[in-house]
Every structure is written in C-alpha cells, then in structure tokens.
Amino acid sequence: MISYDITALSQPLVRTERPTPQPTGDQVLVRVEAAGVCHSDLHIWHGQYDLGNGRTLSMIDRGMKLPLTLGHEIAGEVVAVGDQARDVQVGKRYVVFPWHGCGECKVCKRGDENLCLAGKSMGVYQPGGYADHVLVSHSRYLVDIGDMPPVQAAPYACSGLTTYSAIRKIAPQVLKDEKVVVFGAGGLGLMATMLVKALGGAGVLVIDPDESKHAAALAAGADAVFNPRQEGFAAEVKKAAGGAVWAIIDCVGSSQTVQSGIDMLTKGGQLVQIGLFGGHIDIPTPFMALKATTYQGTYVGNLRELQELVALVRDKQLPPVPTTCMPFSKAFTALLALEEGKAIGRQVLTPEGA
Missing domain, CATH: 3.40.50.720 (NAD(P)-binding Rossmann-like Domain)
Incomplete structure (x- = not known):
C-alpha cells in the first residue's frame, strides 16, 4: 500500500510504500476512496497547538509518534474483514468513525469514546486515511453510507x-x-x-x-x-x-x-x-x-451522533459542502492551501485517476 506520511514535523509529507495489512479478529480493511483534509491535520503536522501567551501543547508529549499517516475523515469500500468482524459486508461503502477510545473504561462504555483519556484516534495515534488502504480496528466503527458518494461522506467523520x-x-x-x-x-x-x-x-x-x-x-x-x-x-x-x-x-x-x-x-x-x-x-x-x-x-462527537448525522443527510438529501478533490499525491499541496487560507469548503483526497 502507498501512504503519505509525516516523518518530521512541519516538513513535506513522504510517500511510503509498505505491504498492505491483512485484517484479523474484529479488524476491517478499507480501500480509501476519499480522505478529507481537516484543519486539525495542520496542528498534527506541526505537532502542537497554540495555547496563547507564548505557550504550546505538544502532540509528541501527548503520545503522537512518527512516522504518522494523517487523515481522520475517511470513506471507502471494505475489501477484507477479520474472522470475528460482524455487521459489515465486503464490497459495501462506509464512512469510518475515527475517534477510538480504549474501549474498556466507563467513558467508552457510555458510548463517548471520543472523550476517552486513552484515545487512539485514527490519523493521530494510529495510521489514518492519507493512503490507498486503512486498517480499522473494529467493524463497529463503520457507518453504512449506501449510495452516498464517498467524497461527500468522508467529511462527515469530523467536520460534519x-x-x-x-x-x-x-x-x-x-x-x-x-x-x-x-x-x-x-x-x-x-x-x-x-x-x-x-x-x-x-x-x-x-x-x-x-x-x-x-x-x-x-x-x-x-x-x-x-x-x-x-x-x-x-x-x-x-x-x-x-x-x-x-x-x-x-x-x-x-x-x-x-x-x-x-x-x-x-x-x-x-x-x-x-x-x-x-x-x-x-x-x-x-x-x-x-x-x-x-x-x-466540544470535541468531535461520538459514534451514535455520526450514525444520526448520516441518517439525517440521507433523509434530508443534503447536498455536499463545496469540495475540491485532488489525488493523494497532492496531500502536501492540500495542507499548504489550508494553511494559507486558500481552500474554499473542504479539500478531499481521492485515488489517482478517480
């Protein structure tokens, strides 16, 4: 598989080729058809948040490790599943809920994994969607998008x-x-x-x-x-x-x-x-x-809210926000456009030739 990774903070993304992972247990392999470029990606790329008065919050200190594949707005086709994966179908398209928690604490069991103190968010603490494939840790994180175009669906995982x-x-x-x-x-x-x-x-x-x-x-x-x-x-x-x-x-x-x-x-x-x-x-x-x-x-949202949102979009037949599509190889170009304030609406990365 091919991904575009942070190997050094604030430096150009690096094209990386590695074996495509194979899902086991509850895992699901998704062929990425759309990956939104989010403003949070800029903070992750720089490795810090501005706290004002000359202070910053370091992402490395919070547990982020390099190299890292960015991208938490992901939609695509399931191409393989582990032997314990349930309620997911190979060949169908889904949007991925990326805000994973530990899955074991009281917060996670209440359904608020996005607020877990041991969070494992995709594109932050585990590989994300700036790649042609992504391994999702559990099938429950997939939300069926039906015939909704992946380019429209992907931004719902974060901005939506x-x-x-x-x-x-x-x-x-x-x-x-x-x-x-x-x-x-x-x-x-x-x-x-x-x-x-x-x-x-x-x-x-x-x-x-x-x-x-x-x-x-x-x-x-x-x-x-x-x-x-x-x-x-x-x-x-x-x-x-x-x-x-x-x-x-x-x-x-x-x-x-x-x-x-x-x-x-x-x-x-x-x-x-x-x-x-x-x-x-x-x-x-x-x-x-x-x-x-x-x-x-407010910090993103929980899985239940993403399910509600996708249902709302389908029920109301909402149009997508203005979107600019570009191939994965232009991921760094998209980041720079976002940083310079040149992006109108959402930028979404898609496979070459899509």
Whole structure:
C-alpha cells in the first residue's frame, strides 16, 4: 500500500510504500476512496497547538509518534474483514468513525469514546486515511453510507460530526427560536450552516473576514454574512439576530473570535467552541454568573451522533459542502492551501485517476 506520511514535523509529507495489512479478529480493511483534509491535520503536522501567551501543547508529549499517516475523515469500500468482524459486508461503502477510545473504561462504555483519556484516534495515534488502504480496528466503527458518494461522506467523520454535536448542545427551543451565529466560513462553518438549517434552526448569521468566502456561506443557507473588520459589526450582528445573540458556534477558536463571541452574548446565551486556531482570553468571573452565560467546548462527537448525522443527510438529501478533490499525491499541496487560507469548503483526497 502507498501512504503519505509525516516523518518530521512541519516538513513535506513522504510517500511510503509498505505491504498492505491483512485484517484479523474484529479488524476491517478499507480501500480509501476519499480522505478529507481537516484543519486539525495542520496542528498534527506541526505537532502542537497554540495555547496563547507564548505557550504550546505538544502532540509528541501527548503520545503522537512518527512516522504518522494523517487523515481522520475517511470513506471507502471494505475489501477484507477479520474472522470475528460482524455487521459489515465486503464490497459495501462506509464512512469510518475515527475517534477510538480504549474501549474498556466507563467513558467508552457510555458510548463517548471520543472523550476517552486513552484515545487512539485514527490519523493521530494510529495510521489514518492519507493512503490507498486503512486498517480499522473494529467493524463497529463503520457507518453504512449506501449510495452516498464517498467524497461527500468522508467529511462527515469530523467536520460534519463536530458541528452536528455542537448544534445538539444548543437547547432545542433556542435553536428553533433564535438565529445561530457562526464564526468562520471554512469547511466547518459551511457544514454548521447547512446542519442548523437541516435541524430546523431559525437561521444562521456567519462572521468571516475573508470576503471571498461569503458567497459560499450564503449558498450554504446563511441569512447574512458579516466582516468582523468592519466597524460596528457586532451591533449589526445583534440587530440581524433580532436584538440579542443567544447561541454562537465558533469554528475558529482564536482569541479574537472567542472574546468577540462572549462579549456579544445576551444574558443566558451560549458559545460552543469547535475551532482550535489557538490563543488565550481573560473572562471576568462575576460575568459568568451575572450574565448566566455558557462557554462550552466540544470535541468531535461520538459514534451514535455520526450514525444520526448520516441518517439525517440521507433523509434530508443534503447536498455536499463545496469540495475540491485532488489525488493523494497532492496531500502536501492540500495542507499548504489550508494553511494559507486558500481552500474554499473542504479539500478531499481521492485515488489517482478517480
């Protein structure tokens, strides 16, 4: 099999050829037909997250080992199964749930493997999807996509799942009554916009400084798009929201977006942070109680939520987010485009000649 691996942090990916693994026990071998390029891949490639004030969080210190095959948004065809694999069929296409836990702790047994402290996420702590094949540790991690194109299905494993889980953290009545403010019009922001609408939300207001992305946000269903660099934008957002901002999904997660969002919230409002751009904020503690605000993080989602999401997409016949496809050999090019902010929507790697 051929993969494109990190062999040194922040250096070009290396094409590697090795024997194709053979599944045993509960394992399943998937021929990768689509692998999304996620912003998290950039942090993994650099090996760190920015904590603000000159501090960083090292991925190596957290257990990441090189060489590593990136890629946690994976969809493809099952080509072989272990002798104990169940409820999976050779020749069928699936999206892979990549957020594996230890499988044994109380958190995993509750169904929240994504929150396991001994996580074994694909593309982070085990080989991922920047390859022509990937070995999945258990058949339960495969979600049937039916006739959905793998290129559409792959991003649901992270950008779709993450935004779906974030939206589900908003009270149903608030979602129904109040427009949701979304920071970011990249792949996450566009996915969040589409899913808020699909879940019966009252509307979406998107904030992004890159006006080249505004048209895509409007096409995804946003009621309006705002440039945070324009004077008085916060007042305009509040006005468009009906006078008060109750719910924010921050797909960026920078010091500026989080601080702007918290300042914008009305009494009882909620900000759910998805993005990992990095930074640091200061929050006066009395305001948390006096304004009864909620500042909440969300880390991807669980397997049950991915199953719900795929069912929702199929039931509502949702269109894919804007997608640029390129062959696996261009994986490093895709990473650089993402880092430079040139990607519109989602970039997805596909087999050569696909």
